[in-house]
Amino acid sequence: MIKIDRRALLSGAAILAALAAGYGLASLRPPAAETPHEEAAAEAKTEEGRIEISTADASAAGIAVVTVGRGGGSDVRLTGRVEAAPDARAVVAAPVAGVVERVLVSPGVQVGAGGGLVLIRSADGALASAEAVAAGAEAEAAQAALARESRLLKEGVTARQDFEAARAAAARASAQAAAARARVTASGSPGVNGRATIRSPIAGLVTGVQVAPGGFVAQGAPVAEVSDPRRLEVVFNVPADAAAKLKVGAPLNLIGPDGREVAATIIGLAPLAQGATGAAVVRARPDRDGLTPGAAVSAQASADGEGLPSVPSEAVQTLEGRSVVFVAEPGGFRLRSVTVGRSGGGQTQIVTGLKGGETVAGRGAFVLKAELAKGEAEHGH
The missing domain is CATH 1.10.287 (Helix Hairpins)
Incomplete structure (x- = not known):
């Protein structure tokens, strides 16, 4: 069993930079056995391919855990962007022309439904x-x-x-x-003096303010934008033939720019949305928080629910001439040999070794490989 030194993991960026240059995880050393008996026990556990590391330390070392999908060659790979849901975004316009007396909010401020945004004076x-x-x-x-x-x-x-x-x-x-x-x-319920407060129709975060005190705003001109960051959707533009393999209600595995995985569900398909381009629009709703508006994400959807398990290609490592993955367990990871199939679109099929549904190390799996190889070499001396 290999135990990773937490203090070494916290060096984070330095460790990953050294690995990229080919130096290995030099500062992550398993504790030396204090007696011959303990050393022998450590060697026996090392053969099991077990690496002990907490979830927090794994994240600090840049290791992201992903779920093994199914579908193999039938999987559809998508790329898209996180957006606010249509009913979770409001562009607030001036109901009547007038002079801006006060701006009551700034970008980044949270407002409630009916909260004041801008005070204007209108003849x-x-x-x-x-x-x-x-x-x-x-x-x-x-x-x-x-x-x-x-x-x-x-x-x-x-x-x-x-x-x-x-x-x-x-x-x-x-x-x-x-x-x-x-x-x-x-007109915004102005008083007899013409003063009116323009209010937000929804609760959310102010993402933009288009007016300034003293300026004139025309009727219908936008004054601010508000969106609810908790209500997000992911929008994909995909070829029509790929969209034809998908169904509303089907699950998606979203992978954010940081490598973390978020489950989602397809809520809409518009095969002819882009007209002559032949592209289709697929909309999905995340099942939980964890995405940032505007972020680019990728996704994997099983077209038929059958086929071979597949994992991100970076999850598959080569150790002593064999393909391996690191399956997540409580308190660490365990090495598992696999037989790989075809690769494409950042995904690799797993012919044998995985059934689908397991969680494995994806981004940063090479950190575990380097530590395991070095730990076994040290125990062999």
């Missing part, structure tokens, strides 16, 4: 507010006239047609008042 807003007040007053007067005509009609003092005319006038005034109030709401 059009002031006019709309005044018209709403006037329309409301007219509606009240019309209602009072209707009530009077109704009373006189009951007393037999007024004609029926006068009452009907008063009722029509009251209905018309009420409709005009409602329309005026709607215009005020659509």
Whole structure:
């Protein structure tokens, strides 16, 4: 059994740089046995190909764990980009033209639904507010006239047609008042002074502000952008023939730029979205957090759910002339010999040695290979 020195792992970047130059994992040395009996026991455990390392230390050494997929040659390889879900992004526009008095947020600030973004002063807003007040007053007067005509009609003092005319006038005034109030709401609910606060329709992170205090903003011009970073999707542009092998609801294994794996589910397919180019759009939703908006990711999807297991090509290492992978176990990794098949698109088929569903070291597997080879050599002396 090889035990990796945690202090050496924490040297991180220096270790990986030395490995890239071909020097091996010089600073990661298993503790020397203190007695001949302990040394013999260590040699016996070394033959098992076991390397002890905690999850935190493995991550510090640049080792990423991935799940063995199935599908072999039927797998579809995709590349795409992380985006906010369509309903998790809002471009907020000015409902009415005006002068920006204050900007209430800055990029990177979290806002709630209805939170203020920008305060503007608008002459059009002031006019709309005044018209709403006037329309409301007219509606009240019309209602009072209707009530009077109704009373006189009951007393037999007024004609029926006068009452009907008063009722029509009251209905018309009420409709005009409602329309005026709607215009005020659509204008951002400005007060009689024309000041209105432009608010975010969703909760999320402010990703952009397009106005500055003192500037003029036209009606319909964008003032800020807000998105919810917790609600993400991954969008892939793929050849139509590859998209034809996929189905909505099928699982995907997303691999981020740091080599970490995130499970996802296909939620949409648009084979003709790109028209004459023949490209299709595939949308997938991650099953958990862990992705960054704007990041480029790759993915692997099984077209038929059958076939050979496959792993990232960097997971397969050559040790003493044989192909091996490092299967993750509690507290470390264990060496396992495999027979490889075809390779392509960054993936390698595994003919024998894996069944699919296991977790193995992907990116950084060479670190384990170097440590295992050096540990066995030291025990052999």
